[in-house]
Amino acid sequence: MKQVTVRVYGPLNDFLPPARRQAAFAHAFEGRESVKDLVEGLGIPHPEIDLILVNGEPVAFDYAVQDGNRIAVFPRFESVDIAGVTLVRPPLGALHFVLDGHLGRLARYMRLVGLDATYLADASDDDIAALAAREGRIVLTRDRGLLKLRGVSRGYWIRATMPRQQLVEVLHRFGPMRAPFSRCLRCNAELREVPKASVESRLEPRTREYYQRFHECPRCHRIYWAGSHWQRLTRLVESTTLEARFGVS
Numbered sequence: 001m002k003q004v005t006v007r008v009y010g011p012l013n014d015f016l017p018p019a020r021r022q023a024a025f026a027h028a029f030e031g032r033e034s035v036k037d038l039v040e041g042l043g044i045p046h047p048e049i050d051l052i053l054v055n056g057e058p059v060a061f062d063y064a065v066q067d068g069n070r071i072a073v074f075p076r077f078e079s080v081d082i083a084g085v086t087l088v089r090p091p092l093g094a095l096h097f098v099l100d101g102h103l104g105r106l107a108r109y110m111r112l113v114g115l116d117a118t119y120l121a122d123a124s125d126d127d128i129a130a131l132a133a134r135e136g137r138i139v140l141t142r143d144r145g146l147l148k149l150r151g152v153s154r155g156y157w158i159r160a161t162m163p164r165q166q167l168v169e170v171l172h173r174f175g176p177m178r179a180p181f182s183r184c185l186r187c188n189a190e191l192r193e194v195p196k197a198s199v200e201s202r203l204e205p206r207t208r209e210y211y212q213r214f215h216e217c218p219r220c221h222r223i224y225w226a227g228s229h230w231q232r233l234t235r236l237v238e239s240t241t242l243e244a245r246f247g248v249s
């Protein structure tokens, strides 16, 4: 039997039972174990981890844990400069997301604030992992098991259960928002502005009368304008942004 000391930092504590949070604890294991498997065995999905130190030195996920190791596990800190040490994975580039089938409302909210959020209603975990790898997308899910799949290299476990709070969480974690009202809420494509004349025949008479600027989705051809939902959506975007930035609602 081998024994190590583990200390977990920041929001990664959410994955631990209360007695193990915010403090070092002892963990015993047998045989040969990679640090990735050991840490995932404690409940922490590897895509949430940015850096692992063993006895103060950065290690890769495949490091074979030794008896007596002191293991420190750090989350992704977008705003903290940890350049200069070897991270367990490359840094995030442009942000693209794929959401599992239970996060449809969050996907629409994310599109509303301009984030690239693909949502797969009926896909299997393997399909989601494959799409994430193929298109370089970050997996967002409430299912920790999905994040532990080997094929998932970038992902985040959504803590909140209410869609609006989930959006606050995403902005807080990955912020800031891109371009609000720039994506189709139905299919995630980027909208393009179109001349009124090109969509006029498809408008209701009152819309045709009162509005001049229109955007169209190039994929599903839904038309958008600053109409009835606009103010409500604007308030949602503004309050969510404030909350993500300052923790107020």
Ligand SMILES: [Zn+2]
Pocket (backbone or CB within 6 Å): 184, 185, 186, 187, 188, 189, 217, 218, 219, 220, 221, 222
């Ligand atoms: Zn569309």
